[in-house]
Amino acid sequence: MLSLLYTVDLLAVAVFAASGALVASRRQMDLIGFGLMASLTGVGGGTLRDLLLDRPVFWVHDPAPLMVCLTLAVALFFAAHAFQRRFTVLLWADGLGIALYGVMGAELARQSGAGPLIAIVMGMMTATFGGLLRDVICGEQPLILRREVYATCAVAAAAVHVGLSEMGADLTLAAGCGFAAGFGLRALGIAKGLSLPIYKPRPGKNY
Amino acid sequence: MLSLLYTVDLLAVAVFAASGALVASRRQMDLIGFGLMASLTGVGGGTLRDLLLDRPVFWVHDPAPLMVCLTLAVALFFAAHAFQRRFTVLLWADGLGIALYGVMGAELARQSGAGPLIAIVMGMMTATFGGLLRDVICGEQPLILRREVYATCAVAAAAVHVGLSEMGADLTLAAGCGFAAGFGLRALGIAKGLSLPIYKPRPGKNY
Amino acid sequence: MLSLLYTVDLLAVAVFAASGALVASRRQMDLIGFGLMASLTGVGGGTLRDLLLDRPVFWVHDPAPLMVCLTLAVALFFAAHAFQRRFTVLLWADGLGIALYGVMGAELARQSGAGPLIAIVMGMMTATFGGLLRDVICGEQPLILRREVYATCAVAAAAVHVGLSEMGADLTLAAGCGFAAGFGLRALGIAKGLSLPIYKPRPGKNY
Numbered sequence: 001m002l003s004l005l006y007t008v009d010l011l012a013v014a015v016f017a018a019s020g021a022l023v024a025s026r027r028q029m030d031l032i033g034f035g036l037m038a039s040l041t042g043v044g045g046g047t048l049r050d051l052l053l054d055r056p057v058f059w060v061h062d063p064a065p066l067m068v069c070l071t072l073a074v075a076l077f078f079a080a081h082a083f084q085r086r087f088t089v090l091l092w093a094d095g096l097g098i099a100l101y102g103v104m105g106a107e108l109a110r111q112s113g114a115g116p117l118i119a120i121v122m123g124m125m126t127a128t129f130g131g132l133l134r135d136v137i138c139g140e141q142p143l144i145l146r147r148e149v150y151a152t153c154a155v156a157a158a159a160v161h162v163g164l165s166e167m168g169a170d171l172t173l174a175a176g177c178g179f180a181a182g183f184g185l186r187a188l189g190i191a192k193g194l195s196l197p198i199y200k201p202r203p204g205k206n207y
Numbered sequence: 208m209l210s211l212l213y214t215v216d217l218l219a220v221a222v223f224a225a226s227g228a229l230v231a232s233r234r235q236m237d238l239i240g241f242g243l244m245a246s247l248t249g250v251g252g253g254t255l256r257d258l259l260l261d262r263p264v265f266w267v268h269d270p271a272p273l274m275v276c277l278t279l280a281v282a283l284f285f286a287a288h289a290f291q292r293r294f295t296v297l298l299w300a301d302g303l304g305i306a307l308y309g310v311m312g313a314e315l316a317r318q319s320g321a322g323p324l325i326a327i328v329m330g331m332m333t334a335t336f337g338g339l340l341r342d343v344i345c346g347e348q349p350l351i352l353r354r355e356v357y358a359t360c361a362v363a364a365a366a367v368h369v370g371l372s373e374m375g376a377d378l379t380l381a382a383g384c385g386f387a388a389g390f391g392l393r394a395l396g397i398a399k400g401l402s403l404p405i406y407k408p409r410p411g412k413n414y
Numbered sequence: 415m416l417s418l419l420y421t422v423d424l425l426a427v428a429v430f431a432a433s434g435a436l437v438a439s440r441r442q443m444d445l446i447g448f449g450l451m452a453s454l455t456g457v458g459g460g461t462l463r464d465l466l467l468d469r470p471v472f473w474v475h476d477p478a479p480l481m482v483c484l485t486l487a488v489a490l491f492f493a494a495h496a497f498q499r500r501f502t503v504l505l506w507a508d509g510l511g512i513a514l515y516g517v518m519g520a521e522l523a524r525q526s527g528a529g530p531l532i533a534i535v536m537g538m539m540t541a542t543f544g545g546l547l548r549d550v551i552c553g554e555q556p557l558i559l560r561r562e563v564y565a566t567c568a569v570a571a572a573a574v575h576v577g578l579s580e581m582g583a584d585l586t587l588a589a590g591c592g593f594a595a596g597f598g599l600r601a602l603g604i605a606k607g608l609s610l611p612i613y614k615p616r617p618g619k620n621y
Contacts, residue, residue, distance in 0.1 A: 052264050117270045118270055124239075125246065152239040199235050200235070
């Protein structure tokens with residue numbers, strides 16, 4: 001079981017690291033800039049999660065996550081131009097990341113004794129944090145401000161996972177369904193522009 | 208006494224959560240975006256405070272703070288248009304928050320053995336952090352960059368509280384006076400534009 | 415040895431605090447704004463480092479770092495106009511800071527048992543974090559987005575220090591060479607515009 005969580009963690013690191021490197025390519029950074037952006041984005045969400053849960057930060061005693069980040073940084077420094085539409089690739093990598101971290105954040109919160117509500121919010125926060133860091137540092141418009149479903153997907157991933165786990169489903173099943181729900185929803189957001197109703201001010205009545 | 212601090216903490220969470228939800232309304236987010244902004248803003252400052260003091264993060268084992276955030280998010284998603292001047296409401300909610308957290312941050316720092324200077328700076332940092340997070344994520348101009356007294360109010364709240372406590376005042380009195388000083392000052396800032404002298408470059412001599 | 419690290423830490427705090435106060439002067443803040451920016455920038459990187467390594471945060475039980483920050487804030491509030499080209503002074507102070515924290519972050523990571531790769535990345539992250547905080551809060555373009563070598567210098571400082579330490583050099587020598595490498599490189603970046611090759615999209619093929 002631990003090894004499943006470990007693998008999922010590395011996968012989430014990888015896709016967020018790739019999204020960080022792609023933003024670095026959009027800002028025309030040098031190789032070290034790629035490494036920094038890939039590292040910060042790749043481990044950002046998991047670092048917040050571990051700090052909040054008072055667990056040892058997952059990459060501080062294990063070089064694997066950073067190796068994944070740096071490898072992707074180097075690879076994309078040389079290969080990012082192969083993707084004709086980098087921003088789209090970035091969106092999909094980020095979408096994989098939020099579904100994976102939505103599940104992971106919620107599961108690790110549960111394991112440290114948090115109730116369902118806290119586990120779901122922890123999933124939402126940690127899933128969106130790495131991408132926020134990436135966008136804020138680089139002065140990109142945060143993906144969370146775009147219209148299509150975004151944080152919603154992290155909530156869906158976390159909620160499905162927590163719900164199934166509470167009902168007694170085993171970890172693999174619950175995590176799999178949670179991931180599918182979160183990523184499926186995000187895919188509809190990216191590909192079809194699916195969005196929830198937004199807040200609408202009434203005309204003439206607002207600042 | 209603990210229950211006083213607990214109540215103050217929930218109040219601070221509530222007013223910052225409301226300010227986060229109001230920024231979400233200005234950015235026309237969906238309901239989940241409201242929930243995320245209310246949560247991040249509501250618990251941001253207290254989370255930083257607890258991490259710095261090496262205390263358990265206050266909302267990780269207690270669902271009440273997040274319930275407060277999410278309730279306000281839902282309420283404001285449907286009711287924010289009822290406020291004709293949302294930005295003004297936001298300013299006042301934020302002002303309440305910095306006065307409350309200015310006191311709380313300082314008091315909890317004192318309880319973990321910090322001296323007066325550290326307690327006051329801790330009050331200033333944690334009081335302004337949730338709002339900074341809110342403004343930076345949403346690309347709003349941080350309130351701290353505006354001319355009227357802002358961080359000053361957190362300092363006033365923390366300093367009055369620490370000063371009275373050092374002189375032996377009881378917790379309720381010191382906290383009450385600290386809050387009154389911080390919020391009173393902020394009220395003058397919002398309503399009257401009260402400001403401290405700002406740094407003025409000499410003409411023709413600066414970059 | 416501890417006292418060397420302690421001195422270096424205070425120095426790093428001082429130069430970053432000065433850079434924070436200079437940004438406050440560029441944004442024409444009041445005295446308290448200077449104090450907040452100097453404090454956040456001065457202790458930001460070291461705070462992240464201590465949180466990640468699960469050490470007590472260095473300024474929470476020792477008033478010296480904050481006293482350094484506040485003293486510089488007051489001094490620069492009254493004296494910043496004496497520097498005809500404040501932005502240049504800011505660049506150099508920041509450059510000193512990243513070289514010092516590059517070494518410190520790496521050394522403290524080593525002392526808590528991290529391997530070379532993690533120690534170097536820790537140096538890079540903590541060295542660049544205080545400045546990022548400063549620039550993001552104030553809405554300045556982060557220095558990390560500029561063309562000249564920047565994060566590279568933190569990496570150089572950390573890598574030289576870690577490399578020499580692994581080869582058995584004593585702490586003073588390794589730290590000194592690391593600092594010299596990092597700051598020397600940054601000096602070339604500031605004074606001569608030295609930069610690494612940046613990522614270049616192919617014309618007509620990219621988003």
